[in-house]
Amino acid sequence: MTSTTVRASEPRITPAKALAFLRDYAVLILLVALLIVLAIASPSFFTFANIINIINQNTPLALIAVAGTFVIISGSFDLSTAAIYAVGSVAAAWVAVESGNVVLGLLAPPVIGLALGVFNGLAVTVLRVHSFLATLASSLIFKAIAVLITGGSLIQVALPGFSELGRGRVGGVFYTVLILIVFVALMWFLLKGTVFGRHVFAVGGNPDAAQLSGVRVDRTRVMVFALSGLAAGMAAAIGVSRIASGQPQAGAGLEFDAIAAIILGGTSIYGGVGAVWRSVAGVFLIALIGNGFDILGFNPQIKDLVTGAIILAAVGLAAAGVKRR
Amino acid sequence: MFTSNRRRWRLPVAASVVFLGASALTACSGDTGSTGASEDGYEIAVLLSSSQNGYNQAVAEGVQNMADELDADINLTLLDGAFNADTQLSQMETAGVGDKYDGVVVVPFDGPALAAAFPLSNSIPVASVLNPIGPEIEEMEPQVEGVVSTVAVPAGEAAAKQAEDVVSYCADIDPCKVVLLVGQLNAPLDVTREASYREVLEAEDNIEIVTTVEGNYDPDQSATTITNVLQSTPDVNVILSNADQQTKGAQIALEDAGIDPSSVYLTGGGGTTESIQNVRDGIWQADYINFPVSMGAAAMQQLYNALTGADVESYVNADEVGEVEPYATKETLEETPDFTGEWEG
Numbered sequence: 128m129t130s131t132t133v134r135a136s137e138p139r140i141t142p143a144k145a146l147a148f149l150r151d152y153a154v155l156i157l158l159v160a161l162l163i164v165l166a167i168a169s170p171s172f173f174t175f176a177n178i179i180n181i182i183n184q185n186t187p188l189a190l191i192a193v194a195g196t197f198v199i200i201s202g203s204f205d206l207s208t209a210a211i212y213a214v215g216s217v218a219a220a221w222v223a224v225e226s227g228n229v230v231l232g233l234l235a236p237p238v239i240g241l242a243l244g245v246f247n248g249l250a251v252t253v254l255r256v257h258s259f260l261a262t263l264a265s266s267l268i269f270k271a272i273a274v275l276i277t278g279g280s281l282i283q284v285a286l287p288g289f290s291e292l293g294r295g296r297v298g299g300v301f302y303t304v305l306i307l308i309v310f311v312a313l314m315w316f317l318l319k320g321t322v323f324g325r326h327v328f329a330v331g332g333n334p335d336a337a338q339l340s341g342v343r344v345d346r347t348r349v350m351v352f353a354l355s356g357l358a359a360g361m362a363a364a365i366g367v368s369r370i371a372s373g374q375p376q377a378g379a380g381l382e383f384d385a386i387a388a389i390i391l392g393g394t395s396i397y398g399g400v401g402a403v404w405r406s407v408a409g410v411f412l413i414a415l416i417g418n419g420f421d422i423l424g425f426n427p428q429i430k431d432l433v434t435g436a437i438i439l440a441a442v443g444l445a446a447a448g449v450k451r452r
Numbered sequence: 453m454f455t456s457n458r459r460r461w462r463l464p465v466a467a468s469v470v471f472l473g474a475s476a477l478t479a480c481s482g483d484t485g486s487t488g489a490s491e492d493g494y495e496i497a498v499l500l501s502s503s504q505n506g507y508n509q510a511v512a513e514g515v516q517n518m519a520d521e522l523d524a525d526i527n528l529t530l531l532d533g534a535f536n537a538d539t540q541l542s543q544m545e546t547a548g549v550g551d552k553y554d555g556v557v558v559v560p561f562d563g564p565a566l567a568a569a570f571p572l573s574n575s576i577p578v579a580s581v582l583n584p585i586g587p588e589i590e591e592m593e594p595q596v597e598g599v600v601s602t603v604a605v606p607a608g609e610a611a612a613k614q615a616e617d618v619v620s621y622c623a624d625i626d627p628c629k630v631v632l633l634v635g636q637l638n639a640p641l642d643v644t645r646e647a648s649y650r651e652v653l654e655a656e657d658n659i660e661i662v663t664t665v666e667g668n669y670d671p672d673q674s675a676t677t678i679t680n681v682l683q684s685t686p687d688v689n690v691i692l693s694n695a696d697q698q699t700k701g702a703q704i705a706l707e708d709a710g711i712d713p714s715s716v717y718l719t720g721g722g723g724t725t726e727s728i729q730n731v732r733d734g735i736w737q738a739d740y741i742n743f744p745v746s747m748g749a750a751a752m753q754q755l756y757n758a759l760t761g762a763d764v765e766s767y768v769n770a771d772e773v774g775e776v777e778p779y780a781t782k783e784t785l786e787e788t789p790d791f792t793g794e795w796e797g
């Protein structure tokens with residue numbers, strides 16, 4: 128009887144539970160809060176056209192961030208995604224112009240991205256160089272390749288149909304949005320529903336234990352870098368198609384935007400913890416800030432300040448939950 | 453066993469990578485031919501803001517063209533500033549010591565910051581392209597000891613000219629909604645341009661500046677930001693940009709929004725081949741042309757004059773080096789049908 132009384136007086140939501148909830152869903156809470164604020168502030172915001180535009184604009188970043196989630200969960204970093212994007216961008220334009228074949232041109236970036244991703248994976252596993260340094264170095268090599276292909280200038284593509292991938296629509300929805308949805312669904316399944324996904328978590332959580340458990344740690348690492356390279360290549364194909372020109376400086380800063388989105392989403396920078404949906408939410412939280420600034424006509428000089436503050440708030444919320452635990 | 457096997461072949465792999473890298477470096481240095489000052493000719497350092505940029509490449513091409521034309525055994529060494537003020541400052545300081553170089557042509561990434569390298573220890577002459585070196589970014593006469601010539605146009609003056617043409621276009625439109633699409637609002641030159649735009653446009657009662665957005669000299673980012681702006685202001689009349697890459701992005705955004713780009717006053721700056729064609733086709737209304745190849749050539753000429761004791765023009769107006777009206781419209785371009793622009797950007 129007594130014990131029943133005590134149980135009834137216990138609060139259902141404890142501070143610890145609330146903090147744990149904040150830690151787990153900080154990015155979603157901020158995303159929803161920002162959506163509400165922007166919808167109230169501007170009637171132009173919550174329209175089908177604007178939402179589709181936001182997704183379309185951020186598809187390249189989202190592709191890179193989603194694949195980058197695998198890399199970070201596995202305990203590594205990929206700082207070469209922007210450079211792979213640049214190589215893919217100029218390679219697509221070059222192949223299309225030289226061959227006159229649009230499809231061949233747009234297929235080049237994913238293929239090259241996959242190859243460069245495997246190169247990164249081998250650099251990390253064979254040379255035993257930390258991924259941070261290995262991909263920093265490889266990014267310099269890749270950027271140099273992009274410059275050498277173009278001589279520093281850009282390659283314009285005037286072939287009909289080249290822009291269809293980046294700018295074409297079906298039923299008012301950009302092809303890129305559909306590509307992103309399919310890619311996210313596949314990656315979600317790959318991470319949560321396959322043996323490979325479990326290996327990625329195991330490698331990031333404790334590589335030694337994973338090795339002893341029979342997980343092929345190096346092969347898993349090579350595969351996550353290959354995935355990251357493939358995604359950067361796909362992003363490059365979309366980007367180059369959109370502006371119909373390949374540039375060696377294309378994608379500058381994308382690698383840091385992607386990592387910021389992944390961490391902002393709540394994937395652990397130390398590896399072993401994370402989810403695809405988190406990175407998608409992180410990408411669109413950052414995207415909404417930019418969209419909001421443009422729609423509301425705010426001074427762009429304070430955009431970085433606001434973005435940084437929101438990232439700090441989200442990461443701080445997540446960290447608070449961890450400390451209490 | 454597993455570990456020792458790995459170690460056994462890890463070293464040769466690493467050594468191979470280092471060897472390949474060293475070989476590549478050796479090959480590259482052979483290409484530049486920069487082996488120090490020659491006894492009869494001149495060693496010139498060409499400091500680019502970035503080697504990964506079409507504009508800078510065009511300047512370098514102009515410098516090379518003039519070096520060839522002068523027929524004076526001039527050897528050029530290109531250095532990449534990587535769009536980094538500190539990197540370029542270090543390169544200038546390095547060029548300013550010892551006897552490796554006889555002169556410098558520079559495209560300053562940050563003119564005020566680069567002034568810290570002056571006076572150079574070896575007192576070699578420096579010619580600046582596009583931007584002046586010194587604290588006053590609108591002052592074209594040399595501001596620091598060692599700079600012998602500046603080939604440029606005051607950024608504010610050029611921006612004012614663009615804005616004045618917008619005022620003319622807007623004369624019969626009330627309100628005339630203008631979007632300012634500028635490069636980077638943390639860069640002194642672009643801040644000057646935006647201030648200049650506003651000074652001219654805000655004096656007109658019928659002109660409404662909707663917003664200022666950053667294009668970062670990137671068509672993709674510009675397309676994104678103009679797409680966003682069009683959500684709240686689909687009836688924009690003018691998109692005033694300081695760079696062709698940005699105007700290209702704005703054009704893409706308008707097309708994606710179902711707006712005919714030629715129905716909006718679109719203008720840019722740079723004079724790329726694509727932008728010249730767009731103006732000829734009536735898709736863009738105007739473009740402020742730069743002549744980077746000619747500017748590079750003019751800088752090399754002035755530097756050579758300084759090295760040989762000939763008369764030097766301390767300020768070369770960059771608008772006058774291309775022999776084409778710099779503020780291009782469809783009408784002005786019809787007078788020069790063979791002009792296609794000096795660079796791809």
